[in-house]
Amino acid sequence: MEWARRLLAGDASAFTPFVESFQHRIFQYTWLMCGQREDAEEVSQDTLLKIFESFDQLQDPEKVKAWVFRIAKNYCLMKRRKSVFAPERELSLDELLPGAEGESTRTIQVPDSGELPDEQVLRSELSGELEQALRELPEIYRSVVLLRDVEGLSTAETAGVLDLSEDAVKQRLHRGRLALRKRLAAYLGSAGKELTP
């Protein structure tokens, strides 16, 4: 926000920090939304260019993050329209209930305190599983989870970015989270409770 405020005021020293603070976030979002590295690179560069081309339209630097992701979302949608994609499937609450069919009952073995767990390896494994789970999540849920949980936008900001009602954001977020929890159940059980992201 501070870098955006300074860029709006014409401070050139804020340019590099602004780009650095957003380029990874934009790339991560476009990568997880587009699914192909080549597409994600193109979309993230298009997004960055659009951000600077329309910087005069940023009304409130406090809302720069939602503004940036709205631009990224629009470019992801344009890219998606040009490609072949599978139809979206609604997730029902029934299939996400505790103990529902398909939930992994496997647990990840963490060594006892005598043999210190290699937490870095476990964190990396969990992060890799989460990335795969995010990529497999139907797009209507993935977009909400990425903006609300991964990027930390509020419900209202997410609704604004995605042109949804706040109730729809809450419903999709919940189903998306439940689907991720189900997919990662083996890592989120009591055996993995000491893991931190």
Added chain:
Amino acid sequence: MTHSHSHRDPACLEVFARLSEYIDGELPGADCAGIESHVADCPPCVEFIRSLKRCVEVSKGFHSAEDCPPVPPEMEQKLRAAWQAALTRKR
């Protein structure tokens, strides 16, 4: 402690449908108390909420393993020029 209710009961399904709002602190106090009272004697529900919270925490700290490509110098020039043009329009 025993598992005192079925997860297919309407009351349980209603709780289940609002767990994210509960975790996010977006439910009114009375509704939170209702959920807490509903799951108090159900260890599987408590464990389910714990694992859902854990899942949200992990998502909040997520960083993709995919390397972000650097901005090429010629692209940086384009970005700076676009920013300057936008500022000029604003003035």
